[in-house]
Amino acid sequence: SAVISQKPSRDICQRGTSLTIQCQVDSQVTMMFWYRQQPGQSLTLIATANQGSEATYESGFVIDKFPISRPNLTFSTLTVSNMSPEDSSIYLCSATLTSGAGANEQFFGPGTRLTVL
Amino acid sequence: SQKIEQNSEALNIQEGKTATLTCNYTNYSPAYLQWYRQDPGRGPVFLLLIRENEKEKRKERLKVTFDTTLKQSLFHITASQPADSATYLCALMAGSNYKLTFGKGTLLTVNP
Numbered sequence: 001s002a003v004i005s006q007k008p009s010r011d012i013c014q015r016g017t018s019l020t021i022q023c024q025v026d027s028q029v030t031m032m033f034w035y036r037q038q039p040g041q042s043l044t045l046i047a048t049a050n051q052g053s054e055a056t057y058e059s060g061f062v063i064d065k066f067p068i069s070r071p072n073l074t075f076s077t078l079t080v081s082n083m084s085p086e087d088s089s090i091y092l093c094s095a096t097l098t099s100g101a102g103a104n105e106q107f108f109g110p111g112t113r114l115t116v117l
Numbered sequence: 118s119q120k121i122e123q124n125s126e127a128l129n130i131q132e133g134k135t136a137t138l139t140c141n142y143t144n145y146s147p148a149y150l151q152w153y154r155q156d157p158g159r160g161p162v163f164l165l166l167i168r169e170n171e172k173e174k175r176k177e178r179l180k181v182t183f184d185t186t187l188k189q190s191l192f193h194i195t196a197s198q199p200a201d202s203a204t205y206l207c208a209l210m211a212g213s214n215y216k217l218t219f220g221k222g223t224l225l226t227v228n229p
Binding site: 004030031033041042043044045048092094096098104105106107108109110111113 | 149151153158159160161162163166206208210214215216217218219220221222
Protein backbone atom coordinates (compact mmCIF):
# COMPACT_ATOMS: atom_id res chain seq x y z
CA SER A 1 0.00 0.00 0.00
CA ALA A 2 0.95 3.67 -0.07
CA VAL A 3 0.35 6.54 2.32
CA ILE A 4 -0.28 9.90 0.69
CA SER A 5 -0.05 13.31 2.29
CA GLN A 6 -1.17 16.62 0.85
CA LYS A 7 -0.33 20.19 1.73
CA PRO A 8 -2.10 22.43 2.49
CA SER A 9 -5.11 20.65 3.95
CA ARG A 10 -7.25 23.69 3.32
CA ASP A 11 -6.93 27.28 2.13
CA ILE A 12 -9.02 30.35 1.49
CA CYS A 13 -7.84 32.36 -1.49
CA GLN A 14 -8.72 35.53 -3.28
CA ARG A 15 -10.06 35.58 -6.80
CA GLY A 16 -7.32 35.89 -9.44
CA THR A 17 -4.56 34.33 -7.34
CA SER A 18 -2.97 30.89 -7.70
CA LEU A 19 -2.48 28.04 -5.24
CA THR A 20 -0.04 25.14 -5.49
CA ILE A 21 -0.99 21.87 -3.79
CA GLN A 22 1.70 19.35 -2.94
CA CYS A 23 1.30 15.58 -2.89
CA GLN A 24 3.86 13.27 -1.30
CA VAL A 25 3.74 9.46 -1.43
CA ASP A 26 5.69 7.33 1.04
CA SER A 27 6.80 4.82 -1.60
CA GLN A 28 7.60 4.80 -5.29
CA VAL A 29 4.45 4.49 -7.35
CA THR A 30 3.88 4.17 -11.04
CA MET A 31 0.85 6.33 -11.62
CA MET A 32 -0.27 9.55 -9.93
CA PHE A 33 -3.53 11.36 -10.55
CA TRP A 34 -5.30 14.55 -9.55
CA TYR A 35 -9.06 14.66 -8.95
CA ARG A 36 -11.56 17.34 -8.06
CA GLN A 37 -14.58 16.74 -5.84
CA GLN A 38 -17.13 19.52 -5.78
CA PRO A 39 -19.63 19.74 -2.91
CA GLY A 40 -22.08 16.85 -2.97
CA GLN A 41 -20.52 15.44 -6.11
CA SER A 42 -18.29 12.53 -6.94
CA LEU A 43 -14.67 12.64 -8.00
CA THR A 44 -13.75 13.98 -11.44
CA LEU A 45 -10.33 13.21 -12.87
CA ILE A 46 -8.36 16.31 -13.80
CA ALA A 47 -5.17 14.74 -15.14
CA THR A 48 -2.59 12.00 -14.94
CA ALA A 49 0.72 13.29 -13.59
CA ASN A 50 3.53 11.80 -15.67
CA GLN A 51 7.00 11.59 -14.25
CA GLY A 52 9.42 13.84 -16.09
CA SER A 53 6.96 14.86 -18.80
CA GLU A 54 3.80 16.88 -19.33
CA ALA A 55 0.65 15.73 -17.60
CA THR A 56 -2.20 14.15 -19.55
CA TYR A 57 -5.38 16.19 -19.09
CA GLU A 58 -8.98 15.06 -19.25
CA SER A 59 -11.60 16.78 -21.34
CA GLY A 60 -12.51 20.14 -19.84
CA PHE A 61 -9.19 20.65 -18.05
CA VAL A 62 -6.22 22.50 -19.52
CA ILE A 63 -2.59 22.96 -18.59
CA ASP A 64 -2.78 26.75 -18.36
CA LYS A 65 -5.43 26.51 -15.66
CA PHE A 66 -4.09 23.43 -13.83
CA PRO A 67 -0.33 23.10 -14.37
CA ILE A 68 1.01 19.87 -12.89
CA SER A 69 4.53 18.76 -12.10
CA ARG A 70 5.90 15.34 -11.22
CA PRO A 71 9.68 15.52 -10.84
CA ASN A 72 10.07 12.01 -9.40
CA LEU A 73 8.14 8.85 -8.50
CA THR A 74 6.93 10.07 -5.10
CA PHE A 75 6.02 13.75 -5.50
CA SER A 76 3.62 15.85 -7.57
CA THR A 77 2.14 19.34 -7.47
CA LEU A 78 -1.08 20.77 -8.85
CA THR A 79 -1.49 24.52 -9.30
CA VAL A 80 -4.91 26.08 -9.56
CA SER A 81 -4.27 29.27 -11.53
CA ASN A 82 -6.15 32.55 -11.76
CA MET A 83 -8.77 31.23 -9.37
CA SER A 84 -12.46 32.05 -9.42
CA PRO A 85 -15.21 31.02 -6.97
CA GLU A 86 -16.10 28.16 -9.33
CA ASP A 87 -12.74 26.57 -8.44
CA SER A 88 -13.87 26.11 -4.84
CA SER A 89 -13.65 22.38 -4.35
CA ILE A 90 -11.72 19.55 -2.74
CA TYR A 91 -8.64 18.54 -4.71
CA LEU A 92 -7.38 14.99 -4.22
CA CYS A 93 -4.15 13.33 -5.20
CA SER A 94 -4.05 9.58 -5.79
CA ALA A 95 -1.46 6.98 -6.69
CA THR A 96 -1.43 3.42 -7.90
CA LEU A 97 0.96 0.61 -8.60
CA THR A 98 0.71 -1.12 -11.93
CA SER A 99 2.25 -4.42 -10.89
CA GLY A 100 2.75 -6.57 -7.81
CA ALA A 101 0.59 -6.84 -4.73
CA GLY A 102 -2.01 -4.11 -4.64
CA ALA A 103 -1.75 -3.34 -8.34
CA ASN A 104 -4.69 -1.31 -9.67
CA GLU A 105 -5.81 -0.19 -6.21
CA GLN A 106 -5.76 3.58 -5.92
CA PHE A 107 -4.62 5.23 -2.73
CA PHE A 108 -5.89 8.71 -2.02
CA GLY A 109 -4.58 11.63 -0.07
CA PRO A 110 -6.80 13.38 2.48
CA GLY A 111 -7.60 16.18 0.05
CA THR A 112 -7.11 19.94 -0.03
CA ARG A 113 -10.25 21.96 0.61
CA LEU A 114 -10.05 25.17 -1.42
CA THR A 115 -12.38 28.13 -0.99
CA VAL A 116 -12.10 31.03 -3.42
CA LEU A 117 -13.66 34.32 -2.40
CA SER B 118 -21.60 8.97 -23.26
CA GLN B 119 -20.34 6.86 -20.39
CA LYS B 120 -22.58 6.82 -17.36
CA ILE B 121 -22.26 5.29 -13.89
CA GLU B 122 -25.28 5.24 -11.61
CA GLN B 123 -25.44 4.21 -7.99
CA ASN B 124 -28.99 3.26 -7.20
CA SER B 125 -29.66 5.63 -4.39
CA GLU B 126 -28.08 8.67 -2.84
CA ALA B 127 -28.86 7.42 0.66
CA LEU B 128 -29.61 4.10 2.33
CA ASN B 129 -30.63 3.58 5.95
CA ILE B 130 -30.57 0.15 7.57
CA GLN B 131 -30.69 -1.41 11.04
CA GLU B 132 -27.56 -2.72 12.68
CA GLY B 133 -27.04 -6.41 11.97
CA LYS B 134 -28.83 -6.36 8.62
CA THR B 135 -27.18 -6.71 5.23
CA ALA B 136 -26.68 -3.54 3.23
CA THR B 137 -26.86 -3.91 -0.55
CA LEU B 138 -25.65 -1.12 -2.81
CA THR B 139 -26.03 -1.11 -6.59
CA CYS B 140 -23.83 0.27 -9.34
CA ASN B 141 -25.03 0.32 -12.94
CA TYR B 142 -23.11 1.54 -15.95
CA THR B 143 -23.73 2.21 -19.63
CA ASN B 144 -21.55 2.76 -22.68
CA TYR B 145 -18.60 1.27 -20.87
CA SER B 146 -16.55 -1.91 -21.02
CA PRO B 147 -14.61 -1.90 -17.76
CA ALA B 148 -11.69 -4.18 -17.16
CA TYR B 149 -12.04 -3.65 -13.42
CA LEU B 150 -14.74 -2.45 -11.09
CA GLN B 151 -13.77 -1.10 -7.69
CA TRP B 152 -15.54 -0.03 -4.52
CA TYR B 153 -14.28 2.69 -2.20
CA ARG B 154 -15.40 4.04 1.13
CA GLN B 155 -15.29 7.78 1.84
CA ASP B 156 -15.79 9.34 5.24
CA PRO B 157 -16.56 13.08 5.61
CA GLY B 158 -13.50 15.25 5.11
CA ARG B 159 -11.33 12.35 3.99
CA GLY B 160 -10.14 10.83 0.74
CA PRO B 161 -11.64 7.57 -0.57
CA VAL B 162 -10.27 4.31 0.79
CA PHE B 163 -10.01 1.25 -1.45
CA LEU B 164 -12.18 -1.72 -0.41
CA LEU B 165 -12.46 -4.29 -3.19
CA LEU B 166 -11.57 -4.80 -6.83
CA ILE B 167 -13.26 -7.26 -9.18
CA ARG B 168 -12.15 -8.11 -12.70
CA GLU B 169 -14.40 -8.41 -15.72
CA ASN B 170 -13.96 -12.19 -15.79
CA GLU B 171 -14.83 -12.60 -12.09
CA LYS B 172 -18.37 -13.04 -10.80
CA GLU B 173 -17.85 -12.53 -7.10
CA LYS B 174 -15.22 -11.37 -4.63
CA ARG B 175 -15.31 -11.46 -0.84
CA LYS B 176 -13.33 -9.80 1.93
CA GLU B 177 -14.42 -10.33 5.52
CA ARG B 178 -17.99 -8.93 5.75
CA LEU B 179 -17.86 -7.46 2.24
CA LYS B 180 -19.00 -9.11 -0.98
CA VAL B 181 -18.99 -7.73 -4.51
CA THR B 182 -20.64 -9.24 -7.57
CA PHE B 183 -20.06 -8.18 -11.15
CA ASP B 184 -22.43 -8.97 -14.02
CA THR B 185 -21.05 -7.67 -17.32
CA THR B 186 -24.21 -8.74 -19.15
CA LEU B 187 -26.46 -6.65 -16.90
CA LYS B 188 -23.69 -4.03 -16.59
CA GLN B 189 -24.18 -4.07 -12.86
CA SER B 190 -22.27 -4.59 -9.64
CA LEU B 191 -23.77 -5.28 -6.23
CA PHE B 192 -21.90 -4.46 -3.04
CA HIS B 193 -22.98 -6.19 0.16
CA ILE B 194 -22.03 -5.52 3.77
CA THR B 195 -23.24 -8.32 6.03
CA ALA B 196 -23.86 -7.96 9.77
CA SER B 197 -23.69 -4.20 9.34
CA GLN B 198 -22.45 -1.98 12.17
CA PRO B 199 -22.83 1.75 12.87
CA ALA B 200 -19.12 2.07 12.05
CA ASP B 201 -19.95 1.05 8.48
CA SER B 202 -21.80 4.35 8.03
CA ALA B 203 -20.06 6.23 5.20
CA THR B 204 -20.38 7.07 1.51
CA TYR B 205 -19.57 4.15 -0.77
CA LEU B 206 -18.29 4.87 -4.26
CA CYS B 207 -18.29 2.61 -7.28
CA ALA B 208 -15.49 3.18 -9.80
CA LEU B 209 -14.70 1.71 -13.18
CA MET B 210 -11.33 1.27 -14.84
CA ALA B 211 -11.42 0.70 -18.58
CA GLY B 212 -8.01 -0.76 -19.18
CA SER B 213 -4.35 -0.08 -19.23
CA ASN B 214 -4.46 3.64 -18.47
CA TYR B 215 -5.43 3.00 -14.81
CA LYS B 216 -7.84 5.94 -14.84
CA LEU B 217 -10.94 5.61 -12.69
CA THR B 218 -14.42 6.94 -13.41
CA PHE B 219 -16.49 7.30 -10.24
CA GLY B 220 -20.19 7.13 -9.51
CA LYS B 221 -21.76 9.74 -7.25
CA GLY B 222 -21.82 7.42 -4.28
CA THR B 223 -24.39 6.09 -1.82
CA LEU B 224 -24.50 7.42 1.73
CA LEU B 225 -25.06 4.44 4.00
CA THR B 226 -26.33 4.99 7.54
CA VAL B 227 -26.45 2.02 9.89
CA ASN B 228 -28.71 2.72 12.84
CA PRO B 229 -27.96 1.10 16.23
